[in-house]
Amino acid sequence: MDMNQYLTMFIDESNDHLQSLNENMLQLESDPSDLGIVQVIFRSAHTLKGMAATMGFEDLASLTHQMENVLDLVRNEKLKMQDFIFDTLFKSLDALESMVQDIVQGGEGKADVSPIVASLQAIVRGEGAGDSAASAGSAQPEAVPAMAGIELDEFQLSVLDQSITEGHKVLYIQVKLRDDCQLKAVRAYMVFELLERSGEIVKTHPDVQDIEQGEFESSFSLYFITQKEAADMETQIMNISEIDTVTVVSLDHESLQQMVQQSAATAEAVKEEKSETAASPSPAAAGAGPKSAAAGGAKSPAKTSGAPAPSRTIRVDIERLDVLMNLFSELLIDRVRLEQLASDAKNQELTDTVEHMSRVSSDLQNIVLKLRMVPVDTVFNRFPRMVRDLAKSLDKKIDLVITGAETELDRTVIDEIGDPLVHLLRNSVDHGIEPVADRIAAGKPETGTVHLRAFHSGNHVFIEIEDDGRGIIRENIVKSAIKKGVVTEEQAAAMSDEEAHQLLFAPGFSTAEKISDVSGRGVGLDVVKSKINALGGNVTIYSTPGKGTNFSVQLPLTLSIIAAMLIKMGSEKYAIPLTSIVETGIVKKGQVRTVHGNRMIQFRETHIPIISLSRIFEVPDFDESTEEETEIVVIRKGDRLAALAIDDFIGQNEIVLKNLGKYLPAIQGVSGATILGDGQVALILDPNAFIK
Template structure:
């Protein structure tokens, strides 16, 4: 069932944008509020304002549940603001719970469907926190008081006791040409903010003449000692028609009576207007009118164009909303253009080499150069259009780290930098889970409990840093903690125990290689499985997810110093720079992101370890993989004396790929092989080259794994 909100799609868009901003404010500020030792008034005000504005806006669009929740929040925040409550982590927990509920309620708007979220529980919590605070019968209670008293009040006598001074003024009034009038007003029943309404009415009538006396008096009204009646004694030049005219413009007045002031009243008692028997009727009428109105509104809503149901139109965004699919297909088209650009240059080269250039072909050349330039710009722009700041992803982490560290009993200072760094949106989608996993690990296993830290002579509070930055054609995300670090010996033992490596192998592993074992499936060094991590699933998934998008992970860890994960990501998924190599006259592309260097060497430099070809590069043993063997299944390794080795590196593991020759470096557009070909070992995709030929893209991580096994 739809929510039947009272707002146009454009209005909802603005509402949702603002709501998201307020959620963000609440989230950030609540964390800060909890952290800061001294009560920060400005921060508190900001939090209060966010919830207050949300309340007003949600009530306006008719999202009653959101209004209800924010009202409850505001009551508690008001107490905090007035220092009648103090900031405790329990209270912050409750506020975060509210925030979670608010997000569900916001999603109701996006889906135009009421969720099954029950607010009873959280409202109860808010209520009990609020009621526990001193001074809890403050004006924040919603129910206005007068309906209880109105019955009695109409029977009571309303007296106008005049002091001697006032009687004096009264006696002199006629000399000044002023006539005294008694005005009695009865306000509408169940009026909200009756005191203020009474005050405004008093002020308005005050302007018609000289107010001698009122009951309740201005002071009493200010102290909210009001009933639904107001009696005034006014001295004025004009007659009562003037008063009627003024009263007729004032809102919320149910009945009134104006009488010239006479002796009878001078005795101190004014005839009281009764709230006529119509009270009941009036209420009934009022109810009827209201429900009538509601019906009308509902009808109108039902009649509202079905376009309102179009969720997409409602979703929040800062600018123009473009379907991701459209961006993807644009990127694809640009990819085609990029291929043609390369192709065009090649054709042009042939033309120049083989034919004499005349006017026409020179023209063609110039146009080609121009098209190439425009293509490059188009490619950059579309890539930019797909970029989002990582902020969108990072924003949810502070809250997550806070909750995790609280659950684990750790004290963590979480710092994020470089949130403005931009990444292709599809990459942002892919790295969310790996990052969450790494942050969880850091809090859960990396950072020690405060007491242990103190015992080790470290500061009590652990540092956790998340950083995004630009580095050449890559984005680097690092997660760094100053916790206990990864002990290579422990990892080795665990690996042997789980049968993943032999003891023999374990002995030969360097520390770095040992630490890299944690990326293998099934390895967990933690004795106890916690609520959040340590189940042995994870690190391999983390690596696979990152490699899937042509990224790479690196670990650097030292016992008791901490651990640093470095994730290197490409700017985009669709177009990469690649090193083109040839094997048996076919061209293959190796993603440049994983290439460390190319080496030209002699056949006789190859050495053998356990029948495995290796070379020694600067004192380091490098296993060789002959791509000819892998892809061509050809074993005849001709001894040409010279050979080319492309050194590739993934997550600290290096392998040398032996190729026939190096062709060059080029931007390539990644195409999948298509379902009918399916997964091919060692190949991750294909691309079209400038000459129109197809080149296969080498799957480096697959080859490295193969070389390792």
């Protein structure tokens, strides 16, 4: 058995469950009476506990078990969620994440979590909750009268009664597992397997499906038909590991009827008790009456749906996808070349075959591209919890609004962008958003808002972090930069506001007056800039004092294949990503106007700048200023537009994106190069560089 394979699966699935737990805990915090969410949280914790126990990570399984005990009281309406319970559960999740990270780094996932465990056990005992609801609830028996916990229908009763008449033994069996049992469903399965070798199980409580999925407390009961003696069956069941107690009662006609009558009476009593509770809820369940009904309604469909559908996904090493992408890139170059040769040969059969190959390879191309693309949601989903904790530690009120989480990025970029975004968000929460008193004094809502958004623009993805806080005060930045020796007074005086803003990215720079857990050590934004630059992107700051700040991160998609418009500039060829193009057209020389020294043209009831590519790239054999009519390509960056003056259009094509390598300096306005079907090289333009 390859344990490394199972360890990788455990780590991946544990991270998924921990993320789900964090998200649902945040959702529950906003609506503490929603028992439906509690059920989801409980199932995630239960699954995580089982996985950890199976892999032998006892500390992790033990802590999750303690969390389960608290959640079990909540879902059964014996405990009402409060702030201190949320804080304890969040601390538990942090400890679990630390343990999983220790396992990732080759450790055994061990940690001293005794203070957290003590807090969880105190909650279960009802301490610190402000009432005795928890302790009173936990003191109740976990199953309604042990000897009458199973209701039988007429058919089941008839089967048992007939079996007694025919000389078979009918046993009522109740099994209680040890409190520290980690794999309840497995132990129950072992009991069922043992019993089915010696007879027939007629009815269980809870249902078999719930028991197999671990959806029961520490005990279950059943009716059993066999030829074996009660004492023999009791001994065999007790030989199974982690069994606490076993009660086996042999029934005759009279005792069976008594149990059925007692069970019916108990069921009726439970119904009356529930109706009374709904009419006058206990303090622990106050306000949960309507919710409990809704939760019950929501749970019913889940039970009829059976076991969860098996996973239909597989995990693939990213290096394999890199190889696949490179091979397909070469195939695309050959395809374009074949199309050109077939066109020149004028052979219909060859042309038809090449066209069919093009269609098939286009479908294959779409699949290959999507394989590497991952929604930025995989990075964004950890930020709500982080902002919640930061706001609480700083005594601020903050709403995090996320948009564009479905925007997709290449997996290699996704893996690297998380840390820079963490630093930018922490900066907005700590330095951007003001304390509640300051916001009220400034006439702002007491709750600050941080927007985290992502969107595509051309061959790039933009991720923006914008807050409605105090904004960047130039004087504070300059003063701190001079004090720390980042710039001299003369240099600072000559800086524009944009240049002053860039000082935030200087190594060792910080405007915090004192060092805290959040900021003040001068480490953060310099790491952001270096990491983003290493990814081939850049970060820009827009700020208005008193109104807020916007950090705009531009990242390349790093796709190997893009759809582009091929254009000609004299003897040179260029490619413009189709995703940046709004439309194409022709302008006459007389339509170009000069406004404040900038050449502009009218476009859809507004004026946009027209940019001369021939001058920017110093094209020797074309100059649009000598032409009476000039073809243009209107490009977009966000909500800003511009027009590029070109020589001629070649047509649309799918091209292979190749970077310029480390030996060529970064060229303004060029994001890479491609090889055309005729073997020529064309530069790929970066439209975002032309719009400031």
